[in-house]
Amino acid sequence: MISRKSKYALRALLALAQAPDNTPLLIGDIAEREAIPRLFLEQILLDLKRNGLVVSRRGKSGGYLLLRRAETITFGEVLRLIDGPLAPLPCLSKMAYRRCADCTSEQACLIRKVFAEVAESTRAILDTATLADALAGRAPLTGADLA
Amino acid sequence: MISRKSKYALRALLALAQAPDNTPLLIGDIAEREAIPRLFLEQILLDLKRNGLVVSRRGKSGGYLLLRRAETITFGEVLRLIDGPLAPLPCLSKMAYRRCADCTSEQACLIRKVFAEVAESTRAILDTATLADALAGRAPLTGADLA
DNA sequence: CTTAATGTTGATCAAATTAGTCGTGTTTAG
DNA sequence: CTAAACACGACTAATTTGATCAACATTAAG
Numbered sequence: 001m002i003s004r005k006s007k008y009a010l011r012a013l014l015a016l017a018q019a020p021d022n023t024p025l026l027i028g029d030i031a032e033r034e035a036i037p038r039l040f041l042e043q044i045l046l047d048l049k050r051n052g053l054v055v056s057r058r059g060k061s062g063g064y065l066l067l068r069r070a071e072t073i074t075f076g077e078v079l080r081l082i083d084g085p086l087a088p089l090p091c092l093s094k095m096a097y098r099r100c101a102d103c104t105s106e107q108a109c110l111i112r113k114v115f116a117e118v119a120e121s122t123r124a125i126l127d128t129a130t131l132a133d134a135l136a137g138r139a140p141l142t143g144a145d146l147a
Numbered sequence: 148m149i150s151r152k153s154k155y156a157l158r159a160l161l162a163l164a165q166a167p168d169n170t171p172l173l174i175g176d177i178a179e180r181e182a183i184p185r186l187f188l189e190q191i192l193l194d195l196k197r198n199g200l201v202v203s204r205r206g207k208s209g210g211y212l213l214l215r216r217a218e219t220i221t222f223g224e225v226l227r228l229i230d231g232p233l234a235p236l237p238c239l240s241k242m243a244y245r246r247c248a249d250c251t252s253e254q255a256c257l258i259r260k261v262f263a264e265v266a267e268s269t270r271a272i273l274d275t276a277t278l279a280d281a282l283a284g285r286a287p288l289t290g291a292d293l294a
Numbered sequence: 295c296t297t298a299a300t301g302t303t304g305a306t307c308a309a310a311t312t313a314g315t316c317g318t319g320t321t322t323a324g
Numbered sequence: 325c326t327a328a329a330c331a332c333g334a335c336t337a338a339t340t341t342g343a344t345c346a347a348c349a350t351t352a353a354g
Contacts, residue, residue, distance in 0.1 A: 005342075062350085
């Protein structure tokens with residue numbers, strides 16, 4: 001399960017991606033439209049801003065704008081930012097590898113091989129699916145693409 | 148990330164699957180061999196027993212045995228048992244569907260389609276990979292199998 | 295230059311989940 | 325009988341999740 005926070009982040013980004021160019025959206029409007037607790041959304045948008053996905057304008061007629069094009073923002077990037085590594089085991093994360101504390105040999109680890117397949121296939125999907133894809137309703141990848 | 152508990156459960160089951168037929172393994176031996184906290188492992192094995200994956204014998208010369216054949220126990224089954232639904236969103240779980248509280252229309256949900264792909268592909272792997280596969284070091288599924 | 299609308303920040307909090315631990319059983323082979 | 329095993333419910337500590345709050349900084353419009 002992904003966290004609620006990631007889900008909110010993705011929905012907020014999709015809302016921004018749909019806004020007319022250079023029209024900032026208000027936190028409050030996004031919160032209402034997407035049914036996200038307003039104060040929580042503030043935090044999330046700040047995270048996204050610190051990571052260069054969005055920009056904000058302060059003061060009257062301020063709000064949030066998508067900084068990068070919707071075609072360049074993947075689900076994987078957003079999820080890693082909010083939830084941390086996608087991999088099912090720490091020793092399978094490419095971006096944030098950590099040795100499993102209790103594992104004597106990664107080579108010999110019997111469960112690792114199975115989860116490596118899972119990690120590869122979810123990466124293939126999530127690092128390919130962009131906000132633009134989601135807006136277009138396009139299926140991100142079919143099994144055939146993974147071959 | 149899967150929970151430590153699930154990882155322990157899988158490793159314990161693999162240990163049992165490797166034991167000579169009708170030789171019960173002691174909790175303590177599994178715990179030591181797999182570097183699992185002993186008291187925690189007791190709990191986990193009880194869960195597995197209640198769900199019919201293993202049996203135990205009490206008293207002197209007791210211990211645990213695999214109840215079903217290693218070919219019939221999938222990673223997916225074990226993970227669902229311990230961690231709950233595999234699906235990344237509650238509304239995508241086949242075994243434990245729950246409506247997303249904040250979602251107005253599942254049809255229109257833009258993030259759902261992407262995660263539906265993820266759900267399908269991880270199910271394809273985890274519901275296919277058995278303990279026997281893991282012992283054989285066999286790769287569970289390649290991308291090509293998903294097409 | 296005032297003011298109202300907006301985002302900013304760090305702290306704090308409650309609930310749930312995770313990862314264990316403990317004590318006191320009960321069962322059974324020898 | 326008894327030592328070696330599993331059984332089981334309650335308990336606890338640490339972490340993560342999902343927020344909420346108060347006080348503040350910036351800006352456009354009038």
